[in-house]
Amino acid sequence: ETGVTQTPRHLVMGMTNKKSLKCEQHLGHNAMYWYKQSAKKPLELMFVYNFKEQTENNSVPSRFSPECPNSSHLFLHLHTLQPEDSALYLCASSQEGTGGFPSSTDTQYFGPGTRLTVL
Amino acid sequence: GIQVEQSPPDLILQEGANSTLRCNFSDSVNNLQWFHQNPWGQLINLFYIPSGTKQNGRLSATTVATERYSLLYISSSQTTDSGVYFCAVEKGGGATNKLIFGTGTLLAVQP
Numbered sequence: 001e002t003g004v005t006q007t008p009r010h011l012v013m014g015m016t017n018k019k020s021l022k023c024e025q026h027l028g029h030n031a032m033y034w035y036k037q038s039a040k041k042p043l044e045l046m047f048v049y050n051f052k053e054q055t056e057n058n059s060v061p062s063r064f065s066p067e068c069p070n071s072s073h074l075f076l077h078l079h080t081l082q083p084e085d086s087a088l089y090l091c092a093s094s095q096e097g098t099g100g101f102p103s104s105t106d107t108q109y110f111g112p113g114t115r116l117t118v119l
Numbered sequence: 120g121i122q123v124e125q126s127p128p129d130l131i132l133q134e135g136a137n138s139t140l141r142c143n144f145s146d147s148v149n150n151l152q153w154f155h156q157n158p159w160g161q162l163i164n165l166f167y168i169p170s171g172t173k174q175n176g177r178l179s180a181t182t183v184a185t186e187r188y189s190l191l192y193i194s195s196s197q198t199t200d201s202g203v204y205f206c207a208v209e210k211g212g213g214a215t216n217k218l219i220f221g222t223g224t225l226l227a228v229q230p
Contacts, residue, residue, distance in 0.1 A: 037160075042123075043205070043220040056217060088160055107152065108218065110162035 003027065004111035006091050012117045013081065021076040021114050023091030031096045032074040033108065034066060037088040049074060050096055081118045088113045121146045123221035125206055131227045132196050140191040140224045142206030150209035151182050152218065153191050157202045165191070165204075196228045 004025045013019050025032060034046040048056035049068040063085075065077040074091055092108040122145040132138055144151070153165040166173050170184040177196075182189040193200055203225050207218040 040222075042222050043207075045217060045219075048217065090160075090162065092162075107164050107167050109164065110154075113160045115160070 004091060004093055004109050006089075006111035006114050008114060009112065010115045010117075012119065013078070014119050015081060015083070017081075018077070018079040020078065021089055021091075021116075023074040023076075023111055025072055025074075025091075025093035025109070025111075027093055027095075027109060029093040029095045029109075030071050031094050032068060032071070033092040033094075034074065034076055035090040035092065037090060037113070039087075043090065047076075078116075081116075083118050086116055086118045088115050121148065121208055121210060121219050123206060123208055123219055125204075125221040125224050127224060128222065129225045129227075131229065134196060134198060134228055134230050136196050136228075137192070137194045138196060138226070140193070140204050140206075140226075142189040142191070142208075142221055144187050144189075144206075144208045146210060147184065147187070148208040148210055150218070151189055152207045153180055153189070154205040154207065155200075155202050156205065156223070162205070193226075196226075198228045198230055201226055201228045 007022045031050045033048050035043045036046055037043050045058050046060045047066045052068050063080050067075040090113045091111040094108045124143045126141045151169045152167050154162050155165055156162045166180040168180045168182045170182050172181045177194045179192045203223040205220050205223045207220045209218050
């Protein structure tokens, strides 16, 4: 496998269910991201992990819980979601430099997404 | 925070036509990227272009950082160019790449 993979590709869950989204990157990158894409809205950054450490939590409700066990894997654990959480959830990865400012190597590579429907 | 506006919001083209998509941003940035999202949701990075001009086949992009806008040119459009084009920017200076996305331009290329 190459690039960034996400599973499952589609998920339907009830509001009382617990499920997890999985992302794996095969690019040797050191940073991973979760984004939410709702209909007719821009992509919203949810979480950022750099070298397995969470560096950004963009005011995301606690019913979304990220986990990054290593620099290649990223999970998003879901529990007691609401219907308005239905969206496309996208994972991305990039190779972050150490200088603090972006460079061309900071290009983000996205997975195919998980289409989530909460009933 | 930085505001990112894209225009037009929707665009319909006949195959073979050329088009220009625009991205305006409200503050100076150190990172600007253009992405294409195909009808199945896959986002593909097209250009990393915080300033200057780049070309890749039928696509080219120009960013005028001092005037806070970027343009994406699509020449001789094909049906496979259909999808949503996003501009994303970052001010920089942080430890990670925190992109702010625009609302996108939905492009439909008809045969």
